[in-house]
Ligand SMILES: Nc1nc2c(ncn2[C@@H]2O[C@H](COP(=O)(O)OP(=O)(O)OP(=O)(O)O)[C@@H](O)[C@H]2O)c(=O)[nH]1
């Protein structure tokens with residue numbers, strides 16, 4: 001991987017586009033951002049206060065009152081646009097960070113794990129509360145049970161129009177197909 | 193701390209995915225160390241604020257203020273993601289879709 005300074009750069013004519021990939025602990029967020037990103041994903045820490053508010057200046061902040069959460073950040077340059085991908089944890093205690101990440105985002109790809117389907121509810125609550133458009137990709141693990149997608153849709157109580165697919169977070173083509181399904185869904189909502 | 197010396201503008205229109213680049217006619221001398229590090233990083237072309245923070249090894253919240261200060265001083269220019277209106281722009285969606293499909 002190229003060093004920071006020799007990394008390819010976008011031009012100022014590129015439109016920055018934000019996409020968020022969210023899901024519970026261990027679902028494959030870091031993996032899918034790595035599969036999609038043209039740069040070595042940046043793993044950054046966001047500092048939050050215990051109350052869940054974002055720290056936006058460092059004055060008066062002591063370790064006791066703050067907690068950090070890891071964000072994966074990737075970049076994918078397309079002709080005319082540059083996608084910025086945020087892999088974000090889906091816990092409701094990060095609501096404030098969430099609100100910031102999804103503000104202006106094109107949409108959210110929710111990653112779900114059928115071995116622990118109930119852990120996706122918090123993420124779905126966050127996206128529903130934010131009123132942001134989303135699609136759901138089930139990241140399939142070797143020991144994942146083979147539920148038909150329709151029963152996953154029922155279990156997650158998804159709208160019939162919400163895209164739901166199986167993906168392999170390690171595979172760039174599969175990861176891209178999930179993003180395409182998300183963006184197509186957003187386009188249909190805009191056109192309807 | 194780096195942030196302490198910055199003058200903080202009233203309204204900060206800089207976020208994680210704001211693209212930052214050097215103004216063509218910018219005076220790039222006489223900056224604080226964080227400022228000149230940022231300028232050196234941007235010599236090769238635009239970067240998002242988040243990438244700047246990661247490369248500088250500074251927290252995002254610090255770099256956001258650093259960028260805002262240098263934008264205020266005319267050294268840097270920015271390009272923001274489209275404003276979050278209720279629905280995204282169809283042209284941007286088509287651009288993203290055709291770009292992703294062509295990969
Ligand atoms: N078999 C298989 N393994 C996967 C897949 N995606 C991720 N993994 C593995 O699952 C583990 C967790 O993936 P991560 O990408 O680290 O998950 P994460 O959501 O970033 O986890 P946290 O940041 O800890 O919340 C890693 O060991 C991955 O290699 C997949 O599609 N198939």
Ligand SMILES: [Mg+2]
Pocket residue numbers: 029030031072
């Ligand atoms: Mg991770």
